[in-house]
Structure formats: C-alpha cells, structure tokens
Amino acid sequence: MDFLTHAHIEAFQALRNRLSDADRDRVDAASVEALDPARAAARHWNFELPAHAADAALGSDATDDMRRALIATWALEMPERVAAEDLPAEVMELYPWWLDRLSEFLSAAEGGYDRDHWAKDVRLVLVLSVPGARSQILDLWSRVGPRAVLLSGLEGHGWGSVLAYLKAQGWRRIWLQNHTESRHTEDFNEAGWDRTWVTSAAICKARPGVAGMMGASWFYDPQLEKISPRLAYLRLNPVKGGAFVIHQGPGEIHSQRSGATSPTRRALIESGEYIPRSWLLAWPRSTLIPWADRQKAKGAPSAD
Numbered sequence: 001m002d003f004l005t006h007a008h009i010e011a012f013q014a015l016r017n018r019l020s021d022a023d024r025d026r027v028d029a030a031s032v033e034a035l036d037p038a039r040a041a042a043r044h045w046n047f048e049l050p051a052h053a054a055d056a057a058l059g060s061d062a063t064d065d066m067r068r069a070l071i072a073t074w075a076l077e078m079p080e081r082v083a084a085e086d087l088p089a090e091v092m093e094l095y096p097w098w099l100d101r102l103s104e105f106l107s108a109a110e111g112g113y114d115r116d117h118w119a120k121d122v123r124l125v126l127v128l129s130v131p132g133a134r135s136q137i138l139d140l141w142s143r144v145g146p147r148a149v150l151l152s153g154l155e156g157h158g159w160g161s162v163l164a165y166l167k168a169q170g171w172r173r174i175w176l177q178n179h180t181e182s183r184h185t186e187d188f189n190e191a192g193w194d195r196t197w198v199t200s201a202a203i204c205k206a207r208p209g210v211a212g213m214m215g216a217s218w219f220y221d222p223q224l225e226k227i228s229p230r231l232a233y234l235r236l237n238p239v240k241g242g243a244f245v246i247h248q249g250p251g252e253i254h255s256q257r258s259g260a261t262s263p264t265r266r267a268l269i270e271s272g273e274y275i276p277r278s279w280l281l282a283w284p285r286s287t288l289i290p291w292a293d294r295q296k297a298k299g300a301p302s303a304d
C-alpha cells in the first residue's frame with residue numbers, strides 16, 4: 001500500500017493551492033531552508049525548536065495558512081523521509097491513522113494554529129518524532145542529562161535510579177521521548193500505553209544505540225496513587241517492568257496540566273493539599289525489550 005493515499009495527496013495539495021503564488025513560493029523556499037536547522041534543533045531538550053526553525057525560515061509576517069501549507073508540503077515529502085528512517089512495522093502501521101488525522105485537522109482548520117500543535121506537526125512531518133500509539137508521539141533524538149539525575153538522588157528520591165541511569169549509560173546515548181497528543185487521546189489508557197511501550201521497544205531493537213524510552217510528566221508522580229489511582233498504572237506498570245524515575249519538581253505548567261481535566265485534582269491544587277510534581281520516567285532497553293517480547297507473546301496490542 002502507498003504511504004500517502006490519493007485523499008491525503010489531494011488534501012495536502014489543496015492546502016498549498018489556497019495560497020497566492022507569492023506565498024506558495026515563500027513556503028517552498030522555507031521548506032528547504034528550514035530542513036537542516038530543524039533537524040539540528042531536534043536533539044535539544046526544547047521540543048519546540050524545530051518549529052522555531054520553520055518560523056524563522058517563513059519570516060515573521062507568515063500567516064497560519066502558510067504554516068499549514070508548509071506542513072502539507074513536508075507531508076507530501078514524507079514517503080522518502082520515512083523510508084530513509086527504516087522504521088519498524090509497529091510504527092509504520094500507525095501512520096495511515098495519523099495521516100488521516102493530520103489531513104483532516106489541517107483541512108478543517110481556520111484562523112490560529114495552536115503553538116503546541118504546530119510544534120508537534122513540524123516534528124511529525126519531518127520524521128523527528130514518530131507515532132508510538134494514537135495518543136503518543138515519540139521523539140527519536142532526546143537526551144537525559146546527568147545533572148537532574150544526580151540532583152534527584154541527592155534530594156533523597158532514591159539512588160537506585162541513579163545506578164540504573166549509569167547502568168544504561170544514559171548520559172551518552174540517545175533516548176526516545178514520548179509526548180501526549182492532546183488532539184487525540186482516545187487510547188490514553190492502559191492498552192494504549194502498553195502499545196506505546198511495545199512500539200518504543202521495537203524502535204530500540206532496530207536502533208542498538210538507543211538507550212531506551214523516557215518521558216516527563218505530572219502523571220508519573222507517585223502522589224497519583226492516592227489522588228487519581230486510575231492513572232497510577234502510568235508509573236507502576238513501567239516501574240514493575242524495569243523503568244526508573246527521577247524527581248524533577250513542581251511548576252506552574254504541571255499544575256495547569258494536572259488540573260486541566262480533573263475537577264478532583266483541581267480542587268486539591270486550589271486548596272493547597274496537592275502540589276503537582278513532574279517526574280521523569282525512563283525505561284532502559286535492557287528491560288523494555290524483554291517486557292515487550294512478553295507482551296507480544298501474550299497477544300500484540302490491537303490498533304483499535
């Protein structure tokens with residue numbers, strides 16, 4: 001089956017055709033000029049830097065329609081880019097669904113382009129991040145620096161995690177990093193997360209230099225076992241399988257996110273009984289791959 005369907009190609013072309021000739025020329029120039037800076041920026045901890053490179057190439061007076069057309073232009077180039085990455089089947093089988101969502105989102109959008117969506121779409125079409133499940137995207141080029149790991153140990157959050165980090169040679173290797181896609185959270189559940197871990201393990205198998213998979217969030221916080229036990233699986237399942245956690249600490253953004261959808265957590269934050277804290281959860285390849293093999297032996301996670 002072709003990577004892009006006829007419907008995808010038509011939708012992406014239509015986004016380009018909406019522009020004037022002059023604006024389309026600017027988008028085409030930016031689609032070349034931004035490539036190297038965006039790729040170089042992908043290794044930085046700031047997830048949004050590739051999108052900043054695209055903004056710089058488009059120019060400060062660029063419109064959101066030009067941004068959407070740039071995503072469409074890069075989406076049309078995805079077949080070659082994806083083929084060059086030689087990604088495992090677990091990733092490839094997710095692409096048709098993600099491309100359907102992307103073309104629908106871009107075609108329906110009018111007005112503003114949310115900054116988080118723009119940053120994620122740049123990464124997706126440049127294959128700097130790849131689908132891990134329906135609600136999760138995986139960055140291919142992340143780092144876990146030693147400073148935060150050491151600090152977590154020194155602050156009394158456990159030396160076991162520091163040892164696990166050293167054992168995984170986590171400071172000198174690339175990590176995969178997950179991000180939650182707020183536009184489609186329908187598989188943000190235990191099965192969807194198992195699928196994310198299985199996809200991550202498949203990438204680790206295909207790329208021996210990758211240390212493992214990691215993510216950082218308020219939802220890896222041990223406090224959730226009491227506050228939102230429904231979400232405790234997010235930390236407990238990986239930790240049972242060999243993952244370790246690093247304390248990062250509180251912050252306004254973590255409080256905003258934790259309180260965004262849950263009246264219970266919002267009330268506890270407002271009363272001061274709960275201060276959301278971010279934790280980094282990292283699952284080294286040495287235990288992630290065997291865990292995923294056992295999952296697959298039990299029956300691979302379904303796409304639906």
Ligand SMILES: CC(C)(COP(=O)(O)OP(=O)(O)OC[C@H]1O[C@@H](n2cnc3c(N)ncnc32)[C@H](O)[C@@H]1OP(=O)(O)O)[C@@H](O)C(=O)NCCC(=O)NCCS
Nearest residue numbers: 180185188216217218228231257258260261262263264265
């Ligand atoms: C991460 C996220 C997708 C998880 O959503 P979720 O699986 O629905 O879980 P939540 O605990 O947030 O649920 C919110 C509300 O939905 C309802 N709910 C969720 N799961 C439910 C279930 N199984 N049964 C009944 N009600 C349920 C409840 O009303 C719950 O509110 P409560 O905690 O007061 O009971 C969601 O919290 C979110 O979008 N957060 C903001 C963005 C974010 O944090 N992204 C991650 C950045 S690191």
